[in-house]
Amino acid sequence: DGGITQSPKYLFRKEGQNVTLSCEQNLNHDAMYWYRQDPGQGLRLIYYSQIVNDFQKGDIAEGYSVSREKKESFPLTVTSAQKNPTAFYLCASMDRRAINEKLFFGSGTQLSVL
Amino acid sequence: SQQGEEDPQALSIQEGENATMNCSYKTSINNLQWYRQNSGRGLVHLILIRSNEREKHSGRLRVTLDTSKKSSSLLITASRAADTASYFCAAGGTSYGKLTFGQGTILTVHP
Numbered sequence: 366d367g368g369i370t371q372s373p374k375y376l377f378r379k380e381g382q383n384v385t386l387s388c389e390q391n392l393n394h395d396a397m398y399w400y401r402q403d404p405g406q407g408l409r410l411i412y413y414s415q416i417v418n419d420f421q422k423g424d425i426a427e428g429y430s431v432s433r434e435k436k437e438s439f440p441l442t443v444t445s446a447q448k449n450p451t452a453f454y455l456c457a458s459m460d461r462r463a464i465n466e467k468l469f470f471g472s473g474t475q476l477s478v479l
Numbered sequence: 480s481q482q483g484e485e486d487p488q489a490l491s492i493q494e495g496e497n498a499t500m501n502c503s504y505k506t507s508i509n510n511l512q513w514y515r516q517n518s519g520r521g522l523v524h525l526i527l528i529r530s531n532e533r534e535k536h537s538g539r540l541r542v543t544l545d546t547s548k549k550s551s552s553l554l555i556t557a558s559r560a561a562d563t564a565s566y567f568c569a570a571g572g573t574s575y576g577k578l579t580f581g582q583g584t585i586l587t588v589h590p
Contacts, residue, residue, distance in 0.1 A: 369521075396576050405488075407567060407580040408522075415576065423577075455521055459576055466510060466571045466578060470521030 368392065371456050371471035377479050378443065378450060386441045386474045388456035396459040397439035398468065401425060401452045408455065414439055415461065443476060451478050485568060485581040493589050498555040500584040502568030503548075510571040511544055511551045512578065515564045522567065525553075560590040 369390045378384045390397065396415045400408040410423030414433040428447025433439055443450045453475050457468040485502045492498055502511070510529045514522040528535045528544045528551065535542045541554040555562055565585050569578040 371521075398576075400580075405582075407582040409580075410577065413577065453519075457522075461576060465527050466576055467512070467524045467527065468514075468522070468569075468578060470523070472521045473519070475519075 369456055369458055369469055369471035371454075371474050374472070374474060376474055376476045378476060379479050381445045383442055383444050384476065386443070386454055386456075386476070388439045388441065388471060389437055390439075390456075390458045390469075390471075391437060392458055392460070392469060393436070394458035394469070395436070395461045397433070398457040398459070399423075399429070399431065399439070399441045400455045400457065402455060402473075403452050411441065411454075450476055452476060485566075485584050487584060488582070489585045489587070491587045491589065492558060494558060494560055496558055496588075498558050498562070498586055498588070500553045500566050500568075500586070502551045502553070502581050504551075504568075504570045504579075504581075505549065506570075506572060508546075508570045508572055509575075511542075512569045512571065513540075513542060513551075513553050514567045514569060514580075516567065516583070517564045525566075527571075555586075558586075558588045560588050562586060563588050 372387045398413040399411040412431040414420035430442045456471045512527045513525045516522045528542045539556045544551045565583045567583045568581040
């Protein structure tokens with residue numbers, strides 16, 4: 366089955382701790398994205414990567430970091446600098462060769478602060 | 480920043496009725512997309528309409544786009560309990576691949 370796998374589904378962070386959310390895709394997509402979703406809200410873009418070894422900040426990048434060492438993987442680290450990390454985090458990918466800009470999403474990671 | 484705004488924020492209907500959700504956006508777009516999200520899950524792409532199109536159909540879905548008013552609507556006909564979900568519009572602008580999402584409409588369909 367082709368798709369996007371996010372892990373873990375639930376994650377708890379202690380104060381001052383960095384945590385890393387995993388996102389893996391086997392769709393052979395070049396572009397990958399991280400979104401944050403707060404309760405009752407839409408999605409806000411944290412970081413995105415259009416090609417391996419390159420990534421750009423989205424609208425709310427402060428307190429987050431990413432890497433893109435492999436096409437299949439785009440992990441997100443929530444650092445201790447992110448003071449309000451509790452949210453639902455969604456990873457997505459897109460085939461940039463396609464005419465449309467259709468996003469494929471993983472099933473999300475719920476991050477909570479202990 | 481959020482480009483799209485959707486209304487209503489919540490919609491409650493009976494099975495068999497039609498559901499209409501509206502989306503407004505602020506800047507020029509190349510396309511407008513609609514996604515569905517079941518509670519606690521990722522989003523699933525439903526339909527895309529390009530800026531030079533006015534209406535598009537897919538099964539029980541009908542999307543319209545009015546670029547002069549910077550607005551779009553999603554109509555779900557003959558709704559089913561399984562349509563219960565949140566629906567989001569997403570605007571595709573001049574920067575390819577960067578979609579801006581609205582805040583969503585929560586649709587509840589009662590059996």
